[in-house]
Every structure is written in C-alpha cells, then in structure tokens.
Amino acid sequence: MGALSSWLALAPASAAAWEPFAGAGSSTPSAKDKTPQAVRQRALAKARRAALEAALAQLAEAGTGAIDKAARKAVLAAADSWTGAYRVIAERNEGDAVTIEVEADIDLARLRKRLVAAPASADGAMYAEPSIDVEGDCGEPALVRTRVSDELSAAGAIGKDGLPLQLSLSCSRLGAVPHTFQFASRVELVARSGGHTLATATVSGFGVDVASADGAAIAEATGAIGASLAQHRRGVVSLQVLGARPASKLRRLERALLQSVPGVTAVELARVGSGGRVVLRVVGAPQGDAPAQALAQALQSLARTGLAMSPPVVEGPDALVLELQ
Secondary structure, eight states: OHHHHHHHHHSOTTGGGEEEEEEEEEEOOOTTOOSTTHHHHHHHHHHHHHHHHHHHHHHHHHTOSOBOHHHHHHHHHTHHHHTOEEEEEEEEEETTEEEEEEEEEEEHHHHHHHHBOOOOOSSOBSBOSOEEEEEESOSOHHHHHHHHHHHHHHTTOBOTTOBOOEEEEEEEEEEEOTTSSOEEEEEEEEEEETTEEEEEEEEEEEESSHHHHHHHHHHHHHHHHHHHHTTOBTTEEEEEEESOOSHHHHHHHHHHHHHHSTTOOEEEEEEEOGGGOEEEEEETOOOSSOHHHHHHHHHHHHHTTTOOBOOOEEEETTEEEEEBO
16 A cells, blocks of 8 residues: 555556557667667667657648647757656567567647647747756766756747847756655756746656656746746746726736837737736737846836826836836
C-alpha cells in the first residue's frame, strides 16, 4: 500500500488524458560507446521516441488542427520528457544487437495543446531569443539551452527583433523516490528583461531515470514560463489602473489615450481585480525598447492637461501602474 500511495502521489492530476502507446527500438555497439550499457540505452531511447511518434500520428489522424512544425520538432527533441512514464514490455539480445519494446503513457491533452498552431497575430512576440544561464545538474548545458529555446519558440513567447531576454535555469537532483521506480528532480526557471523579473517557475519532475526526471521538470517549467511570456506582445502595454471608480474617470482615461496618445488604436478592458483595480490593454502603444516608459511619459503629458493621476510607475518593459485621483 505504501508503494501504491507513492505512485498515486506522482501520477498527474489529468491521468485520464494519458494513453499508452507502443514503440520498439534496436541498437548495435558503436566505437564511441563509453559504457557497456550504451547500446541498451540507445535502443531504449529509440523505443520511447517511436512511442511518441505513434502518439503524434494519432493526433494528426484525428485532425486536431494545424500542427505547428516547430512545435513538433521541439517535442521530438525532448522525447524523454514526453515519455517519462514507460514500461519495458520485451527485451531481446541477438548477438551484439539489443531490441527493446516499450509501452509509454503520454499526456495527449498536453501534447495536443503543444502541437496545434496558435492563430496568426498581427503583433509579434515581445522578446527575442534569450540568453540562458544554466546552473546545477541539468544535463548537457548545450542541449538544455536548445530545448528551452525550442519550447519558448513553439509557445510563441519569443521571436525576431524583440527585447533582450535573460533566463536563469537552476537544477537539483533529489534522487530516488522511496517505494517507487522513480527519480525526482527540481528546477527553477526565472525570466528577466531590462532589470525586471517577468516570470518564475519552480517545478519538480519525475522519471524512471535521472535524465527523464530532469527533462520532465525542465519541460514543465519552460512551458509555464512560455505561456506567461507569450501574453506579452509588441505594441501592447498592460496598464493597471487604481482608483478607477466612479467609472466616468476610467472612461475619461480611455478617451484621452485614444484621442491624444500617438499610435494608440484601441484600449481594451483586460480584467477587473479586487479593490477596484482595473487592467487595460493598450494596443498600438509607443514602439521601442521600453514601450511602457514611453507610454508613461505620454500619460504625464495628459496629466498636465487636467487628467488627475499620480505619476505612472513602470513595472516592466510593457507593464505600467497608475492611480487616478
């Protein structure tokens, strides 16, 4: 019962979305092999990739939407992350060759979401290809950087000619999980730009070996950061407004932005928070490396024309806070 409880604790909340897929792989010795286990590890990696390819083929046949080619490439490059829960069904040794058959449980819902191309957008990603600092036991740094960059690109979080983006990835291996055949790793991924912290993700990952646990944690953390960064688009500033009641004050601000700030084409209500906090999405904000700073300067000009407000506070390249008075 203890082992069963531990396994259930590791199982994903969306276990119903996981489906088993079979795959097989074979390998023979290579002159580059450094350990006797290298042949088996290669065969196992091929089998897991074959299982992932079977899942990809099922989604393609189901017609889930336009498959993003960059996302598919990134998924296959991180096959160990997508097939962390697998079982060896058969293993054969024929001379020097090793053949392994596996059954891997793959989260189809997450895979489908990752693969379907996002609708085309008139505004581009806010941030450019990142610089990535890697610390701790994350695996081969060059491969880790490639994986993180591919994940962010597939999420629509980075693009050409965006603002500088810095990522810090730190990893720690937690070792074997008692009463299971699983290993655990923890990663922290932090995204910064222009001296501001944009997003942070701390994630624990599990796998049948250390590399799988590392890959699972890195993939999940990068997915969370990618989803957050993808909301930031060029030419759009998030404007948080305090003291927005009565509503007439907010409407006056919206009109002033549309009528008096060059380039602004739309002011949309993004959300309403507690305490009367309102977040506006200002579309067509001043361009450049610091659109929020440029918009803050434009708002200060509006204040001199009679729009009562406190000095705007810049909270990021595209994030601004002001209080109406």
